[in-house]
Amino acid sequence: MKFRYPLFVLLFCVFALLAGGRGNQSSAAKERELTATITFNKDIAPIFYKTCAECHRPGEAAPFSVLTYKETRPWAKSIREKVVNRTMPPWHADPHVGEWANDRRLSEKDIALITTWVDSGAKEGAAKDLPPAPTFTEGWTIGKPDVVVSLPEPFTLEANGPDEYQYFEVDPGFKQDVYVQRAEARPDNRRVVHHIIAFIKPPGAAAKTDGQPHPTKEELEKQRAEFERESTQYQDGFLQRTKADAPVHNQGCQLPNGGTGIDRQGKQDGIGDINWLAAYAPGTPPIELPAGTAIRIPAGAKILFQMHYSKVAGSVQKDRSSVGLVFAKQQPEKEMLVRAVSNTYFQIPPGAQNHEVSACWTVPEDLHILSLAPHLHVRGKAQRVEAFYPNGHREVLLDVPNYDFAWQTFYIPKQRKAIPKGTRILVTSLFDNSAKNKFNPDPAKAVRWGEPTYDEMMIGFISYTKDSQNLKDAAVHRNETTSRQ
Numbered sequence: 001m002k003f004r005y006p007l008f009v010l011l012f013c014v015f016a017l018l019a020g021g022r023g024n025q026s027s028a029a030k031e032r033e034l035t036a037t038i039t040f041n042k043d044i045a046p047i048f049y050k051t052c053a054e055c056h057r058p059g060e061a062a063p064f065s066v067l068t069y070k071e072t073r074p075w076a077k078s079i080r081e082k083v084v085n086r087t088m089p090p091w092h093a094d095p096h097v098g099e100w101a102n103d104r105r106l107s108e109k110d111i112a113l114i115t116t117w118v119d120s121g122a123k124e125g126a127a128k129d130l131p132p133a134p135t136f137t138e139g140w141t142i143g144k145p146d147v148v149v150s151l152p153e154p155f156t157l158e159a160n161g162p163d164e165y166q167y168f169e170v171d172p173g174f175k176q177d178v179y180v181q182r183a184e185a186r187p188d189n190r191r192v193v194h195h196i197i198a199f200i201k202p203p204g205a206a207a208k209t210d211g212q213p214h215p216t217k218e219e220l221e222k223q224r225a226e227f228e229r230e231s232t233q234y235q236d237g238f239l240q241r242t243k244a245d246a247p248v249h250n251q252g253c254q255l256p257n258g259g260t261g262i263d264r265q266g267k268q269d270g271i272g273d274i275n276w277l278a279a280y281a282p283g284t285p286p287i288e289l290p291a292g293t294a295i296r297i298p299a300g301a302k303i304l305f306q307m308h309y310s311k312v313a314g315s316v317q318k319d320r321s322s323v324g325l326v327f328a329k330q331q332p333e334k335e336m337l338v339r340a341v342s343n344t345y346f347q348i349p350p351g352a353q354n355h356e357v358s359a360c361w362t363v364p365e366d367l368h369i370l371s372l373a374p375h376l377h378v379r380g381k382a383q384r385v386e387a388f389y390p391n392g393h394r395e396v397l398l399d400v401p402n403y404d405f406a407w408q409t410f411y412i413p414k415q416r417k418a419i420p421k422g423t424r425i426l427v428t429s430l431f432d433n434s435a436k437n438k439f440n441p442d443p444a445k446a447v448r449w450g451e452p453t454y455d456e457m458m459i460g461f462i463s464y465t466k467d468s469q470n471l472k473d474a475a476v477h478r479n480e481t482t483s484r485q
């Protein structure tokens, strides 16, 4: 059984060669016989269920469902084209660098099978051959959530105007620390939700939205003026952006903070670890952590939704997106942390085709990487993540030569990657600000960092665990302390 497909493909090629131009009756007949054996139900559905159904099912982002033959058949030609040129399934990393648990790429064998299936008339086959369709729980990829946290009420988005970043704070009501094993952000209105990032706001952290006690209007103005004077950034309506005249550093590694910050001297670490919970954007998988690792939401924490909305011209829209959480069944040992290795000081000259921007992070203690995710906007062209180890060795951890903004993929290594203390992580990205880039909204403009998609970002997200951390011991210790009191 194991050798059936390669053998078949080989045989098919031989027959195709033999049959070519000579009208060889018996070969052609044999070829027909062979191709007739490839059917949706028997050969193709298992591939599509495994590799495509994640997105190609009702209610998801892709334009058609592969769950049934009837829905798939009209797309056969397009499927052939997209799998042969490898635009589907989406995957943009160089396959020679690293081994990825979520690698979606089809094998050559599967591509050959799909091509032959389409070329031989995309047959359905016998009903008995169809494997059971994969099951999904009410749209949640993570299974039934233990808790669903939604925006407090439907948000109304006006019909016209620029993109909006809106922040919503929700109290999930956790009275004690909870550990989340799986987390998924789900858009309610896919027509307007460009992306969702749900952050954890620990108790006591400054509120982005509620600002208690309410400062007066004058105080707010004063705070804002002060912030804008000191900072390299300013608030443009709903959107934060780097000022056009802020100091320019394309090589963030030359700054003390590695490129991540908003102070003019590049000294302060502007972001640090971010309290990441879940995100949605096309291609972003839900967070599903291995046993023993979880995201910690401290007692009393709020969930902060960062919603990036794009408007539907001429039509008022509503949205009430959610995050679903599945709790760890046992006390985990480690907490997932997320670092944004980012440059906020760069400037891409008008028309530049291959503009390089870098950022650095020197790892402060031994850790293990869980995933890597490049984030650039529409001028983003490529990103490479490299490790310079204390022993002098260099290793490329991730190479994405054809970055595509439409796909926000997290690359999850098959084995957690050990990174010793003192390693310098270098993130290098290329941008194409020329007219050749068909997604470029304005090649005549110098481009800086900013939240809107017409500005740029340069981030290498790294999610990781600290080797020194053992929450299990800490929990036992805590319990002992409480029981002694």
Ligand code: HEC
Pocket: 047, 048, 051, 052, 053, 054, 055, 056, 061, 062, 063, 075, 078, 079, 080, 082, 083, 088, 089, 090, 104, 106, 282, 283, 406
């Ligand atoms: C991570 C999500 C995802 C996966 C996995 C995925 N697709 Fe898609 N696919 C999409 C989305 C979203 C679109 C529409 C946007 C686009 O074309 O880029 C699309 C578009 C397509 C189209 C083009 C439809 C058209 O408009 O012509 C085809 C064909 C296709 N996918 C086939 C497949 C096949 C076959 C697989 C599996 C082998 C697959 N896709 C896997 C998300 C996905």
